[in-house]
Amino acid sequence: MVSEFYDVIHRRRDVRGQFTGAAISVDVLDRVLEAAHAAPSVGLTQPWDFVVVRDRPLREAFHQHVHREREVFAATLDAEAAERFARIKIDGVLESTLSVVVTYDPDRGSPAVLGRHAIADAGLYSVCLAIQNLWLAATAEQLGVGWVSFYREEFLRELLAIPAGIRPVAWLCLGPVTHLEAVPDLERHGWRRRRPLAEAIHTDRWTPR
């Protein structure tokens, strides 16, 4: 009965190279954003916003910035890691149909946010839950999503005229794909292997390993 749900969970990939650029219907985009908006949030603040970016010059400016940041990261690597990194595509900003920038407004519902007085980051956590809902809904709709994080928040804030005090949390490329890979890109390219689940599970108290 829950097999369709788990199929979405396990098929989901972080897409860089498989975007086709084909259109997304209004109905599909609405369902995906409704799923994001249905996420839980601390104190029912729903502190997220979604900036749907289709404008070509904006995407080109972001893409160029991402590639400058790629060089910043590459310069921190030793020769062997740099060689592996050179094979890895880090974004599909120009090939995907559109992008969704997800932001966090810490003032929404302030000052008395129920459930945030002891954990300041709880609002930021809520935004991430919405992102994962969006990602899974897109996967259910046969779309791909790629989270690009090679950017400086201040650059993105200025690019999209996001007010001071609102924090950009994610740039998500979205659109139809030729296929979803069975194995994550970073594993296919030898960057890093997935960890066995058993190593991540502890009973009652932290188990040193």
Add this chain to the structure above:
Amino acid sequence: MVSEFYDVIHRRRDVRGQFTGAAISVDVLDRVLEAAHAAPSVGLTQPWDFVVVRDRPLREAFHQHVHREREVFAATLDAEAAERFARIKIDGVLESTLSVVVTYDPDRGSPAVLGRHAIADAGLYSVCLAIQNLWLAATAEQLGVGWVSFYREEFLRELLAIPAGIRPVAWLCLGPVTHLEAVPDLERHGWRRRRPLAEAIHTDRWTPR
């Protein structure tokens, strides 16, 4: 075709009062944790761990701490808000079958985490994506989840012997429930209403409202 998936997205609730305490089978718990572990993560670091807490004294100690923190929050409210807050149950730590504490290890995959050089919080974001996968999988399995955030991280770290440098991100109550409410608790109790999705959507650039 995707209706079962969206049913899970929209049925999911943050549960406080509907836990039955009935057992969770090993197979179901495995599927739920596998779903969490299938989340995307920056640089494929999978920086999460899951501490499955069944021990009664640990849960009682946490529950007492949560209720001390409830009083801390209540003291910040005006009389009208305090009256509304008094009606709201904030945790199901003792009534639920077990809890899962999800943690974040910023050192996993360090120093060169692909996709984190410009955004230090990207690893923390990954942990939240795993939490949402867990929450949705539990919903698909007819279980309830309640995220309790009335606690101090240092208290929880000491309670579960979590090492310095590893950050507790969530205490999730988990288990069978009598039902899931159609409307979120905080809305039912008049604490706060949900925001229309249309107000959260912007086109190309931030739209001041």
